[in-house]
Amino acid sequence: MLSLKEKDRPIVRKLFDAGCCARCVLRFCCVGTYSSYRQPYEDIHRELFAFIGEENSKSHDASDQGQSEDPPSKRMKIEDNGSLEDSVTPAEPKTVSDICPVCLGVLQHFCDHTYAKQVSDAVKKEQYEFDRLVLTVSLPAQLSVREHSCWLHIKREVREKSMCLGKDDVIQVKDAFKWAVQGKIGQDLGANVLANSAFEVSVGFTHPETDEDCHFLATICPDCFKPTKNKLEPFKLEVPPCFQQGASIFTRMAVVKALEKISDEKFSRHYPCPPKKPETTCTALDTTCLHNSVFIAGRYNKFSRELPQTPWVIDGERRMEGSVEELIAAPLLFSFRADGFNFSSSGREDVDVRTLGNGRPFTMELLNPHRAKFNTTEIRQLQETINQSSDKIRVRDLQIVTREATSRMKEGEEEKTKSYSALIWTHKVISSTDLEFLGNIKDLKIAQKTPLRVLHRRPLAVRQRLIHSMSVSYLDTHHFTLKLCTQAGTYIKEFVHGDFGRTKPNLCDLMKTDADILELDVESVDIDWPPAIPD
Template sequence: MSNANTHVNVVTESLDNIQRIKAVAPGLHANGACALCILRATQVPIGPAYLQPQADIHRALEIDTSVASTASACSLCLSILSPDIFDQITLKYKEQAFDSSTVCISVELPKSIYIRQRSMQIYVKSAVIDLKDVIKYISGNRIAEACDVAIDGDSDMRIECAFRHEETLLDHQFLVDREGSSIKIKSFRKKGIDYTTGDSLGAVLAELSKCDDSVVASKFGSPPPLVKTAAEIESLVFRRASLFIGGRYLKLQRNISQTPFVVDGKRMTELSVSEVIGEPIKELALCDSYNLVGSGREDADVRMLGDGRPFYIECINPRKTNISQDLISQIEDQLIQENSPVQCRLLQIIKPEDTRIIKEGEENKTKHYCALVWFASVLSKETLEEINQVGSSEIVLQQNTPIRVLHRRSPLVRPRKLLRLEITHIEGHFYKVRIESEAGTYIKEFVHGDLGRTSPSLSSLAGGIVADILELDVENVSLDFPPKSV
């Protein structure tokens, strides 16, 4: 049996009342309906019949295609159901090489489709199978077969397809012109481009629902007017849920920012933590872009030592998510081999909900610092003992927003706790200061006082002797992250 005969049999076996359908099919064809829209208009349930070539559907319904319609495109679906459309969607998705085992499909149709569907329902005196459902069924089957995926409405891999049809942009004008119409169109110009608002899909559907069939038939027409052009894909977007990779980073040199530090188009630091770690992760996940989110951030001139700072990389729209731990760990190894000033450890894929630990930790974590401090005068032994005595207990600071960040933070006084403070003399005017503080404490301002905006300060604890911080290291961020894998 030939393929064509097989396809014809599939169609005929799917039809409950084939004689009734055969009776109306030629008329629908003459009025511009494509083979698949004839199935829709005669309430053929979505199934295998919709996957057959349109020529075989015509043959099964005994439609004489030599009696051609004067329409150049389908008057009901605007030829959105043409094989070329599904070829484009399938090919583009396959080219992206996503490793997802499932996919879901969403469709955005021109407003005119809904008016034409209503017009056809009036003509055939029954409901018409929804176009979106047919598109999803056919494209889903095509993609499933070509890319070995399953169609799942809950999939984190989405195909979003929007269509446009210039010829029928004003199909809804009769709804706008109706007496008492709720559609109020406003026009405006922005950056040299003309825009209109008020005729959204929701507004058009709401007004259409108020119209009697007789109004639609007389003002718009029934069956739908013929068209000369086919709809086009306006946008085709493949959108996948983000992949999150967490770990802890170390910054072994100064003058490295956490994220790219650019002012007026000029880079202020040569390296950033996010680029050093994020770029190899991007290559691994084949994502569009990435964001680094850290549990706080140190200044560019501050080193991050100890166990490192907790962070995660969000991989946006990743093609690959089935990444082995061995491949991820190779990023750590590669940075070590390159003697990179940025290192990372405990790098691993984490669950989306694990990212909350970073946000919640902003309020609960504590940090340990080591600072090299210069005093204008050498401190006496008694002064050192007094500072260490005070530092053995909790100190509550009142920190006004530092002058250096006033341009980006609200001017507020924030209480901050120092849990431990210890100072030791190195030589001359130089001292080592160790501090344990709660999150959000400005350590540099605590040392020099920020012109009195932080109180008390190390300078004030030393009897008002001018102090300045020369070097600062973060030695520990006490946050349990990333969570241990089960």
């Protein structure tokens, strides 16, 4: 049942002699059948001892389970008067640890129904809605060192048997653990456990007793353990730099990289083979859950001239209540039960600018949603909830999209066109004939320095933009309506008043008079995304 062969017999004995647990024996014998690891520990242990032709003694079984061999025993004591008396004598203190020196107890004590229920109970408490999950496991980096040590311990035996077996053939602790426990977790949660899923359940283990197992590698392979820049300062402040308790430079990837470089001889000089038995087992960390982000797309109209697109905060003080993103986000956060959101749109309008027409495309990333599946009817209801919550905005074409699809909103954004309608005031008296020449201007090239009003949040640069076309409607001697079709990213207000000469040419230059913009509306954002949804 365990798929072992005659050549594995001496390897099994050698691993047991080193104190390895039954599941680690299977791993080093390259047993790759899931069902072997799912068996109760006692059954695996019994089959292995039957395989090597030894009695599955109580002491062996207790040792591998990390339990005392016997409870305090009742012994006979000869009194001075020669009579016999029953007495209870405490068991002798154990001098050898019962914990596996390779997996540090992970495959002994955390592959049963008790731990599986502990994990599933933690997941249920978070109240996610899901029908499939992926189980991820985080193990202490020192397990890689101990596995390497055990591999060197049996390497000679492998060579003597002329076995074609490499270290990479050994089943990883992480895989063996998943094979043993994930079926129990999935059954308890009523969900399929897959290799990939949007819903992730993470378990982890720590083992402070052996944290220093990796430290010798930093002396032999210092290039593998260079701290990142943001971690340099703590290392300078605390002495010594590399060997402090819990130093974060000893990541699993760094340790594996160092083990690939170090020679067997040098490793054996610095670390015992097989590894020493620990006194304590691993400690399980809290189970955590995370659902991949859900992305919502749509278009919004803004009808208010007193509503910013995003919260308006100046010098740490909020100006104006509410924002477009908050009005859209509130119903979505509530329905998806998400932890937060990221809002993005195709450009942005100023607080005093309306967005009309078909609206401005936007996407909203909902972080760690506890509910992720909504049908078309439910999404329509969400859209209606947003629209009924305020008369300042309106949303259309609301839909769930993929992360990849959101990039289409930004692709070639500056090559797209946008249309505007502006109410213009002029200093000098004008007539309708004074405006006719503006309608004849096509593809006017302008150069815009970063406007003074946004210089605090955008880098100083000169941007080349196109005014594709203009049309005018005369109102009175000092006012007219200007309609523009421009390259996306054009600063319309600065094109009108010139921004102290930072935009050239500008409307003031063209009309040879001072002019300013009184009202501005976005009439259309010509991006064919997201797909329109019929009413």
